[in-house]
Structure formats: structure tokens, C-alpha cells
Amino acid sequence: MPDLLTNRPTAVYARWTMCSSPTGVVEDPSTLFPHDRAELHPSLLAPVGELQMVHSFEHTPVLRDEVVSLFASAPAGVIVDATVGGGGHSAALLDAYAHFSVVGLDRDTVALAAARERLARFGDRVTLVHAPFSSLGDVVPGPVSGVLFDLGVSSPQLDSSERGFSYRLGGTIDMRMDQTSGATAGQLVNELPEGALASLFRENGEGRLSGRIARAVVAARPLTSTTQLSEVVAAAVPAAVRRKGHPARRVFQALRIEVNDELGQLAAGLPLALARLVPGGVCAVISYHSGEDRLAKQVLREAATGGCTCPPDLPCVCGAVIRYRLLFQGARKASAAEVAENHRAESARLRAIVRLDVP
Ligand SMILES: C[S@@+](CC[C@H](N)C(=O)[O-])C[C@H]1O[C@@H](n2cnc3c(N)ncnc32)[C@H](O)[C@@H]1O
Structure with a gap:
């Protein structure tokens, strides 16, 4: 499809027909999610032959059960896993809810290859995209039932010396997720x-x-x-x-954080995610450092107040319209039992919001 390849932005779009080909194939976007409201941007379609295969990608999804339960009330449709990684959270969501399909984004082609293997059994319920989540608006222009951000790096990224993320392992000083x-x-x-x-x-x-x-x-x-x-x-x-x-x-x-513009990505991607949610749609964010969590808190709070500038103890007179509700106050942390099993869960902070049925 040469016409589609000529105008390719930062995203590489692939629809994996799980099991039919070792490298995956690209299909006509009109066949994607025929029963869903999400529309895929046709100009982003392109083969992803360069994705590398991985044979071991061990990443334990953090706060997995909490994430799954947060999406229980979201209506049928597409969940965007904005940081699909090895596909752990996506697999848990697809297993738990037959009415969801997943569009999984990642900047890391190694992670995408791992997600492809892990999610193969879900067949056409999964679409994987090589893209930063700051391009979410282009990649998934239609409404979605949910968006998950599990920020930062995965265990395999940290543990691969050649990626250069770890101060404990010798490698080149790279640190690019993409x-x-x-x-x-x-x-x-x-x-x-x-x-x-x-x-x-x-x-x-x-x-x-x-x-x-x-x-x-x-x-x-x-x-x-x-x-x-x-x-x-x-x-x-x-x-x-x-x-x-x-x-x-x-x-x-x-x-x-600097190399991957982590805060800039979140500042751009989170509002785009909120704007895509259908009524009842859920957005959840797991952050791992204070800068990220501060930003997530600020964006979600502002959404939940409709940007209201009135003093909190007085009735609103500024005309703000509230279209989102925080699913719980503050941030949830992993239990001591989870941290004992997976020390990377220790710094995790989970926040979540739901879109209200307000025009
Ligand atoms: C903590 S891991 C996600 C693990 C995943 N939830 C799982 O269960 O396997 C974070 C992933 O997000 C990706 N990532 C981080 N920032 C990103 C961004 N701005 N856009 C797309 N992917 C990003 C990283 O490459 C990494 O694979």
C-alpha cells in the first residue's frame, strides 16, 4: 500500500492477525472493530516487519487486579492500552471482559513484539501500534471505552544492559524507549x-x-x-x-525522563485520552515517580472540577461544566504483599477517572 506509506507520521500501525503469520499482517482499517465506535486513522497503516522477536519478556503487571476492577463499569468497546509493554494488563482486561477489544501502543518495538506473542490468543480483539501515546489523537480518533497508562519503563527495559537504563549494569548510555x-x-x-x-x-x-x-x-x-x-x-x-x-x-x-520526554508525553497524552472517553468510559494512570504523579493528579483534578475557579466552599458561579468524576480520592498504592512479590510495585501510584454523561 504505497500511498499509505508516503504520508506516515511517527506511528507505525499494524493489525496482527495472531497466528497467521510470524510477522503479522496489515489489514484494511474498515475491518477493525466492526462493532466498536473507535475509528482508526488510515494514514497510519503500514507494515511492521521491523519488529524484533523476543523470547523472554518478563514483566509483572503492577496493580493488575485493581486495574481490572476499575474497568468493570466501562461500556463495551475499545480500551486503549497506551503503554502496552509486554501486554500483561491488556491480557488481564481481555480475559476479564469479553466485550472489550484493545488498541495497544508502545514506543518500544521489543515490547510490541512481546505483546504480540502474549496477546496472540485474543486474535482480532487486539491491534498493536508503534507510537508514542502523545499521538493518541491521530492513532485512535474515535471515542473509546477506556484508556490505561502504566507509565515508565518495563522490567525487561531496565534489565537489558544494552538499553542503558540501569546504573547497575554495564552498557551503552542509551535510555531511549524508542x-x-x-x-x-x-x-x-x-x-x-x-x-x-x-x-x-x-x-x-x-x-x-x-x-x-x-x-x-x-x-x-x-x-x-x-x-x-x-x-x-x-x-x-x-x-x-x-x-x-x-x-x-x-x-x-x-x-x-529527559531522553523520553516523559512529562511532555503525559501532559500531551492524558488530555487526549480524556477527550476520547465515551460516557461511562474510564481512564486509569499508574505512575512511578513524583513528577509523573503530580502531573497526573493535576490533570485529573482539573478534569473533575471542570476547571472551576470558584472557592471550594462556595457555589460555582464561573460556569464550569463537570464532565468527569474521580473514581476515588488520592492515589492507590500496591499492597505490602504485592510489593513483597514485585519490588517495582513499591513506587506505583494509581489514579482513575470516569467520563460522565454530560454533553
Ligand atoms: C511499565 S511498562 C508497561 C507494562 C504493561 N502494562 C504490561 O503489563 O506489560 C511501560 C511501557 O510503556 C512504554 N512507554 C512509556 N512511555 C511511552 C509513551 N510516551 N508512549 C508509548 N509507550 C510508552 C514503555 O516503552 C514500556 O514498554
């Missing part, structure tokens, strides 16, 4: 001016040691491996700080 585009963390640490590096570390959580760490990084250039970066950071901070945990952890996280 390895097909964008600047690597190595480019940032080797090319940014010291002041810009210090701001990057400060804004993404490193606090008062940012300047010191940035200075040490600049002095050690060129940095070629994660081990080297990790050692430079460790040597730059006082011993008392080192005793509280590896100082490179937050620096690596700060670089990862």
Missing part, C-alpha cells in the same frame, strides 16, 4: 553544557547536588558506558550521601 529515533542519554551527557545538565538533574529530582554532579560529568567526558557514568556520579557526591543508596539512581532516572 530506539528508532531521538537523542540518546549518551549524547546528552557528552554534549550538553554543564549548566543545562545541572538543570536537567535538578528538575528531575537530584536537588542540591546537581551542580556538583554536572561538573564531574563534564570533566570526565567523553563518557562511553553506564558503568563509567555511574562511577563518576558516585565519586562526585559526599560519602554520607552514598551511604543512603546509590547516587546514580536518581541521575539515571533524570536522564531517562
